[in-house]
Amino acid sequence: MSTDAAANGPAVVPAASLIPADAPFPKAAKVALGMPQLRSNLAHATGTIRAKRANVVGELDDWERLRDAAAAIKADVQRRLPELAVEFERNATAAGARVHWARDAREANEIAARIVREAGAEEVVKVKSMATQEIELNEHFEAEGLKAFETDLAELIVQLAEDKPSHILVPAIHYNRDEIRDIFVQKLSRQKMGGDGVATGLTNDPAALAEAARLHLRRRFLSATAAVSGANFAVAETGSLVVVESEGNGRMCLTMPETLVSIVGIEKLLPSFGDLEVFMQLLPRSSTGERMNPYTSVWTGAREGDGPRNVHIVLLDNGRTDVLADEVGRQALSCIRCSACLNVCPVYERTGGHAYGHVYPGPIGAILAPQLEPGRHDDLPYASSLCGACYEVCPVKIDIPEVLVHLRQQGPHPAGERAAMGAARAVMARPRLWRTALRAARFGSAPWRRKGFMRRLPWPVSKTALSKWTASRDLPVPPQEHFRDWWKERER
Numbered sequence: 402m403s404t405d406a407a408a409n410g411p412a413v414v415p416a417a418s419l420i421p422a423d424a425p426f427p428k429a430a431k432v433a434l435g436m437p438q439l440r441s442n443l444a445h446a447t448g449t450i451r452a453k454r455a456n457v458v459g460e461l462d463d464w465e466r467l468r469d470a471a472a473a474i475k476a477d478v479q480r481r482l483p484e485l486a487v488e489f490e491r492n493a494t495a496a497g498a499r500v501h502w503a504r505d506a507r508e509a510n511e512i513a514a515r516i517v518r519e520a521g522a523e524e525v526v527k528v529k530s531m532a533t534q535e536i537e538l539n540e541h542f543e544a545e546g547l548k549a550f551e552t553d554l555a556e557l558i559v560q561l562a563e564d565k566p567s568h569i570l571v572p573a574i575h576y577n578r579d580e581i582r583d584i585f586v587q588k589l590s591r592q593k594m595g596g597d598g599v600a601t602g603l604t605n606d607p608a609a610l611a612e613a614a615r616l617h618l619r620r621r622f623l624s625a626t627a628a629v630s631g632a633n634f635a636v637a638e639t640g641s642l643v644v645v646e647s648e649g650n651g652r653m654c655l656t657m658p659e660t661l662v663s664i665v666g667i668e669k670l671l672p673s674f675g676d677l678e679v680f681m682q683l684l685p686r687s688s689t690g691e692r693m694n695p696y697t698s699v700w701t702g703a704r705e706g707d708g709p710r711n712v713h714i715v716l717l718d719n720g721r722t723d724v725l726a727d728e729v730g731r732q733a734l735s736c737i738r739c740s741a742c743l744n745v746c747p748v749y750e751r752t753g754g755h756a757y758g759h760v761y762p763g764p765i766g767a768i769l770a771p772q773l774e775p776g777r778h779d780d781l782p783y784a785s786s787l788c789g790a791c792y793e794v795c796p797v798k799i800d801i802p803e804v805l806v807h808l809r810q811q812g813p814h815p816a817g818e819r820a821a822m823g824a825a826r827a828v829m830a831r832p833r834l835w836r837t838a839l840r841a842a843r844f845g846s847a848p849w850r851r852k853g854f855m856r857r858l859p860w861p862v863s864k865t866a867l868s869k870w871t872a873s874r875d876l877p878v879p880p881q882e883h884f885r886d887w888w889k890e891r892e893r
């Protein structure tokens with residue numbers, strides 16, 4: 402062990418450097434499945450959040466009615482999106498904000514970088530935001546000579562580790578406390594940061610870790626003149642933006658700097674302020690398992706002597722209007738990014754977020770990523786057992802299994818699948834033929850029962866062959882007695 406490693410703990414290897422981001426999901430998932438520490442961290446964290454959520458959701462008698470209300474509001478927004486976006490622009494502008502429209506990631510990044518440069522800033526502090534991750538704002542800023550500092554604790558850990566987020570709400574969910582301690586000691590040491598830096602004796606106690614982050618972030622907040630945020634909701638009726646968070650670091654970004662740029666996906670619109678009543682009951686319970694999150698910031702335009710003087714709002718499309726055109730797939734735009742579907746997904750719990758190769762992992766990623774980037778991520782709709790747990794917990798009632806099946810129908814299919822399904826349909830539609838097929842199957846099933854016989858389809862395993870299906874499961878053995886025979890016998 403080197404002297405450095407002995408003093409600072411072993412270097413933490415970022416998961417993103419081990420799990421290939423551009424690989425198809427099955428390949429990336431296989432790598433993730435071979436990382437026992439990652440799986441153990443994920444199982445512990447998702448299990449804890451699941452239990453907390455179940456407790457607080459169980460307290461509300463009207464939970465199902467709240468879900469219905471949220472789904473109805475979101476469906477209404479999707480029907481009236483252009484009208485609501487214009488209403489939001491009008492009201493936000495009247496309140497003193499400047500509203501910009503960005504067709505795609507490139508436009509949004511250019512607008513944000515231009516505003517920051519015009520404000521004379523070279524650094525920005527950031528509120529946790531999925532939209533800015535989606536458009537890779539940090540990478541764009543870096544290429545432009547600007548620096549974006551994450552201030553959400555979990556985002557900060559990921560940024561310091563030079564890793565990628567693996568969860569929507571808890572981006573550092575794949576790290577345990579020991580690993581976070583090692584990251585802080587290595588990246589925020591006194592050697593690097595001076596007197597306020599982290600001492601090598603830092604423990605893995607949560608309070609000590611939070612204090613180390615607080616000292617580091619305080620310096621950033623006090624020196625930053627510009628900030629970047631996203632928003633959980635954008636209220637058309639008033640032109641207000643809403644950020645829901647737990648730590649208060651977001652509020653520091655939203656109130657201290659002179660210039661604020663908020664990048665907001667157009668699907669975040671809500672018609673009226675009163676609609677927040679529904680979502681503010683659903684979101685904290687579904688995400689962190691709290692009755693109410695500690696900090697909810699609402700701001701409307703700019704006001705002298707109260708928060709940033711220059712408020713810019715970038716309304717981001719980036720593929721959303723194309724998703725809207727698909728009557729089944731558009732449900733994905735109702736997502737409020739609570740992460741409840743990730744925490745219950747048996748696939749996500751075992752692979753983590755990096756394997757999905759997209760900023761939106763888990764069940765929501767499996768339906769959103771292929772729609773936002775058509776032609777890419779075609780394998781993600783198959784990253785599911787269709788167990789339906791995601792639908793059960795989704796606070797806005799997105800029928801994720803329905804969209805998964807819908808997307809599977811649109812994607813590439815194994816060669817021969819269409820012919821096999823056509824043949825099955827032809828047989829099942831003719832009762833006499835179906836009875837004959839059942840008798841033939843029963844007759845032929847005896848040798849199948851012998852151990853090892855015909856457990857796999859005999860053709861070579863390839864990406865497109867039907868035998869791929871039996872490469873990971875046994876071919877079902879036809880039963881000796883069919884339902885029809887059993888019924889006939891029973892009637893007799």
Ligand code: SF4
Pocket residue numbers: 687735736737738739740741742743765791794795796797798799
């Ligand atoms: S799909 Fe539903 S459960 Fe999943 S993150 Fe979005 S709102 Fe939450």
